[in-house]
Amino acid sequence: xxxxxxxxxxxxxxxxxxxxxxxxxxxxxxxxxxxALRVVLMEKANVxxxxxxxxxxxxxxxxxxxxxxxxxxxxxxxxxxxDGIVHQKAVMAYAQGSYPMIRFxxxxxxxFEKDGSGEFNVRKVHHMGTYVLPMPEGHHVKKILxxxxxxxxxxxxxxxxxxxxxxxxDGHIAGAIGVNTRTGEFxxxxxxxxxxxxxxxxxxxxxxxxxxxxxxxxxxxxxxGYAMAFHAGAELANLECFQINPLIKDYNGxxxxxxxxxxxxxxxxxxxxxxxxxxYWSGQMMLEFWRELQSGSxxxxxxxxxxxxxxxxxxxxxxxxxERPSRGRFHERRGTNYRHRMIEMHISEIGFCSGHSAxxxxxxxxxxxxxxxxxxxxxxxxxxxxxxLGAFVNGGIAGQTAADYCAEIDLPAHDTADIAAExxxxxxxxxxxxxxxxxxxxxxxxRLVNDYLQPPKITAKINIGQxxxxxxxxxxxxxVVRDPHELMRALETQSILDCADLAAAASLYRTESRWGLYHxxxxxxxxxxxxxxxxxxxxxxxxxxxxxxxxxxxxxIVPVAADEMSAYHHLRIKTPVAxx
Amino acid sequence: xxxxxxxxxxPVIVDDEKCIAHKGCKVCVEVCPLxxxxxxxxxxxxxxxxxxxxxxxxxxxxxxxxAVTVNIPYLLR
Numbered sequence: 001x002x003x004x005x006x007x008x009x010x011x012x013x014x015x016x017x018x019x020x021x022x023x024x025x026x027x028x029x030x031x032x033x034x035x036a037l038r039v040v041l042m043e044k045a046n047v048x049x050x051x052x053x054x055x056x057x058x059x060x061x062x063x064x065x066x067x068x069x070x071x072x073x074x075x076x077x078x079x080x081x082x083d084g085i086v087h088q089k090a091v092m093a094y095a096q097g098s099y100p101m102i103r104f105x106x107x108x109x110x111x112f113e114k115d116g117s118g119e120f121n122v123r124k125v126h127h128m129g130t131y132v133l134p135m136p137e138g139h140h141v142k143k144i145l146x147x148x149x150x151x152x153x154x155x156x157x158x159x160x161x162x163x164x165x166x167x168x169x170d171g172h173i174a175g176a177i178g179v180n181t182r183t184g185e186f187x188x189x190x191x192x193x194x195x196x197x198x199x200x201x202x203x204x205x206x207x208x209x210x211x212x213x214x215x216x217x218x219x220x221x222x223x224x225g226y227a228m229a230f231h232a233g234a235e236l237a238n239l240e241c242f243q244i245n246p247l248i249k250d251y252n253g254x255x256x257x258x259x260x261x262x263x264x265x266x267x268x269x270x271x272x273x274x275x276x277x278x279x280y281w282s283g284q285m286m287l288e289f290w291r292e293l294q295s296g297s298x299x300x301x302x303x304x305x306x307x308x309x310x311x312x313x314x315x316x317x318x319x320x321x322x323e324r325p326s327r328g329r330f331h332e333r334r335g336t337n338y339r340h341r342m343i344e345m346h347i348s349e350i351g352f353c354s355g356h357s358a359x360x361x362x363x364x365x366x367x368x369x370x371x372x373x374x375x376x377x378x379x380x381x382x383x384x385x386x387x388x389l390g391a392f393v394n395g396g397i398a399g400q401t402a403a404d405y406c407a408e409i410d411l412p413a414h415d416t417a418d419i420a421a422e423x424x425x426x427x428x429x430x431x432x433x434x435x436x437x438x439x440x441x442x443x444x445x446x447r448l449v450n451d452y453l454q455p456p457k458i459t460a461k462i463n464i465g466q467x468x469x470x471x472x473x474x475x476x477x478x479x480v481v482r483d484p485h486e487l488m489r490a491l492e493t494q495s496i497l498d499c500a501d502l503a504a505a506a507s508l509y510r511t512e513s514r515w516g517l518y519h520x521x522x523x524x525x526x527x528x529x530x531x532x533x534x535x536x537x538x539x540x541x542x543x544x545x546x547x548x549x550x551x552x553x554x555x556x557i558v559p560v561a562a563d564e565m566s567a568y569h570h571l572r573i574k575t576p577v578a579x580x
Numbered sequence: 581x582x583x584x585x586x587x588x589x590x591p592v593i594v595d596d597e598k599c600i601a602h603k604g605c606k607v608c609v610e611v612c613p614l615x616x617x618x619x620x621x622x623x624x625x626x627x628x629x630x631x632x633x634x635x636x637x638x639x640x641x642x643x644x645x646x647a648v649t650v651n652i653p654y655l656l657r
Contacts, residue, residue, distance in 0.1 A: 213633055334657075434583055
């Protein structure tokens with residue numbers, strides 16, 4: 001491909017990076033707050049079908065609806081589920097915004113399950129409270145968001161991958177650089193504020209199938225937002241609290257105990273017996289899942305075969321038409337009829353994702369990162385367990401906060417030398433005739449993540465992993481691409497490598513075990529509240545290295561009693577002592 | 581190092597009889613989150629150019645003529 005960098009420079013007030021879930025809502029709420037605000041939404045794919053919910057979603061996992069749960073109850077539940085390391089004000093901001101957002105989405109035409117009298121039909125899945133609201137027709141979500149973006153005249157640039165953030169001399173955000181994934185052309189967007197909504201780092205570990213794109217997360221979510229935030233000097237929080245999920249083996253999509261639980265489905269061992277009391281995804285639940293797999297009682301299954309055929313028909317309709325509709329096709333080819341066979345499950349590869357765990361770019365209750373003018377929302381921002389509805393609520397908060405910020409400042413100046421340097425980095429693989437392909441470098445990086453970084457975490461292994469990853473990094477000057485599509489993959493590979501380095505360094509920093517399987521440090525098996533009841537913050541120091549510091553957990557606004565704090569630590573079903 | 585071309589089967593299949601890419605339709609190419617589909621300009625038909633599939637199905641669901649079928653990638657089946 002040609003190495004001549006064609007570059008367009010545009011100016012806006014607010015730039016949103018990522019058009020999946022949180023990004024569009026950020027743009028919508030910013031425009032509602034100030035209709036005169038100029039908003040650009042940059043998306044690596046096409047906003048019509050991008051992100052984690054490209055095919056929709058089958059339900060809300062964390063709806064805080066009056067009559068079923070209060071914001072205070074929800075804050076307590078998430079505090080306990082995340083072993084106390086939460087910024088409660090941010091969780092509370094989500095919880096208070098939850099019901100208004102459901103009403104907003106309902107008014108836009110998103111269909112939620114309602115009972116005969118038109119009330120939301122909320123189900124119980126969590127250990128303590130009741131927060132799950134099914135969306136049997138949730139496949140329209142992206143279309144509804146797209147309609148709003150058009151109505152509010154948000155400027156959408158599809159097929160541009162943001163590669164680096166721009167900063168002014170005083171440290172304020174000044175915009176971002178993107179590259180077109182089909183033409184290789186550059187787009188520089190100067191902006192007063194930037195909202196990062198680039199999704200999870202879902203292409204970090206390698207799925208057991210060996211297929212690079214057979215990930216749990218939408219494989220487009222390769223951790224670009226984490227890498228951009230890191231290079232812009234933002235602090236990233238608790239990255240060692242990995243995302244690990246219980247999934248359908250090989251298919252690697254959610255088994256959906258959340259969906260099937262209210263119908264009577266549950267997670268079982270090879271004897272068809274329950275072994276966990278609660279199917280809500282937490283580190284403690286994953287630890288019990290992992291122990292069952294290691295024991296003679298594995299594999300683990302989703303058990304539905306005891307249910308009535310009509311009930312299973314209802315479950316099939318939900319699971320095979322939303323979120324991951326190819327699931328039915330997968331089961332059909334294997335001859336897995338839910339009526340007759342349990343569904344084999346497995347443990348996912350690791351990733352970063354606050355949507356399900358707590359590994360994200362640090363944000364406070366206003367969605368502000370530690371860099372002035374930079375906001376983050378959705379799976380990549382640090383509000384724990386925030387799922388799709390959290391992406392909507394926190395995206396909305398980011399949009400509103402950023403709109404106010406934009407009203408107060410002038411367009412910051414950026415350094416043109418930064419653009420030249422970034423273009424040189426981006427284009428380097430296009431200027432080589434031969435070398436190493438993005439496919440090889442990504443495969444090797446992710447294979448090393450599996451071999452050395454996934455829990456149980458062992459110091460000696462992580463150290464070796466860091467050496468091997470450093471060797472891959474040293475090979476970056478051999479990376480070669482033949483077209484703009486491969487260039488996108490090469491850039492993603494570099495994001496993945498950055499996230500792998502962060503995963504290793506973050507895991508070594510926290511010298512205790514916490515969050516069940518997510519941070520099981522074999523050399524430090526106990527939870528050490530005296531030294532580690534804090535957020536761990538990871539950032540780039542002046543010399544470009546990964547540095548760390550502790551951040552105090554802000555005083556709780558919803559107190560949690562000591563005996564309540566351990567509720568998620570007793571998830572294994574107690575077996576009766578043998579009679580003899 | 582010189583680069584080899586690596587042969588692989590692709591999970592997304594396009595029925596040339598039904599595909600109307602020659603009339604200017606590019607829906608499947610536009611909606612793919614991973615940008616793995618393309619138009620073969622000589623045939624005027626869509627095809628899967630890169631084996632990088634998340635088997636998510638917008639290409640199949642949004643195709644106006646039902647020409648696209650998403651199979652589960654062989655390594656996962």
